[in-house]
Amino acid sequence: MTNPVRVFDGHNDVLGRLVMSGVADPVGAFLNGSTDGHIDLPRALRGGVAGGLFAVFCPSGGSFDFAEHRTADGVDMPLPGLLALETAQASMLAQVALLRRILDQAGGRVALCLNRADIEAAFAAGKLAIVLHLEGAEPIDANFDMLEVLYAAGLRSLGPVWSRPNRYGYGVPFRFPSSPDTGPGLTDAGRELVRQCNRLGMLVDLSHITEQGFWDVAKLSQSPLVATHSNAHALCPAARNLTDRQLDAIRDSDGMVGLNFATAFLRDDGDMRADTDIALMVRQLDYLIERLGEGRVGFGSDFDGAVVPEAIGDIAGMPVLTKALADAGYGRELIERLAWRNWIDVLGRIIG
Secondary structure, eight states, rough: OSSOOOOOEEEEHHHHHHHHOOOOOOHHHHHHSSSSSSSOOHHHHTEEEEEEEEEEEEOOOOOTTTTTGSSSSSEEOOOOOOOHHHHHHHHHHHHHHHHHHHHHTTTTTTOOOHHHHHHHHHHHOOEEEEEEESSOOOOOTTHHHHHHHHTTTTTEESSSOOOSBBBTTBOOOOOESSOOSOOOOOOHHHHHHHHHHHTOOEEEEEBBBOOHHHHHHHHHHHOOEEEEEBBTTTTTTOOTTBOOHHHHHHHHOOOOOEOOOOGTTTTTSSSOOOOTHHHHHHHHHHHHHHHHHSEEEEOOBTTTTTTTTTTTTTTGGGGHHHHHHOOOOOHHHHIIOOOOOOOOHHHHTTTO
């Protein structure tokens, strides 16, 4: 493969990392580059990354060290408790405001995209195409006023839950080995949230939700089912991964799964370790393609939100993965589908 492959990534947490790290100049760190974290604009360009879903995530605090929560049988990390609306809204506003400052100071190098046409225009102009995502609906009030405000501000993708309960539903714990069937699904408010997202034309992300919540969304939603950053449970039995039955439902809805690079969702032992062979990523993609078809699989890295294989390292290392796929016999057309075309297609079917 002589030419670099364009990439559209289904999930990253750079906005939260920049806000929570307390760096003095987060806008400059993103636009001009730094040695921290996984993502900034210069490294994205070196990696061929032309865009992605940029998450707003409101943290609970506490430790998420997988090694700290290892048991004799695997990993069992307690779920954080409920996050107060005011706390969540303050965190969300800080991240959305940071994105606005990045856009204002980028000199035309970054674009907030509201639909497929915007993404394609950004690609054509050489701009980084950002689709705004909310990972966990804790900032959304009971009347959905904040949902309307965020939609007007550019939000086009929303996960009802992260891995904790909220007013809208229940998330899966970070547990290995475990089924994703770990508790209740959507609440009545969560069902209404899905209806509101359908009305607005917003993607409803099924990563992090319990299996019951997955089926609640599948029964209710009028849009293709999408898990932006999840893997196959059959290969790695972490609670965060999707069963064959869930994958089949995503296929039947003409939806999408983005491969999560987090090593705990790739490995046979559930450990979050950088010394993880990227062959496990290829194995996951092989399986997902067999189950879903070539047009319903992509990348959902979880950069800046997880430990990824050290051979990739950060967003500049994306060509390492595409080369591994080429070495495994994937043709250029299929690699392009996985790297960006499938994401653009499914987003076009959902957000327009």
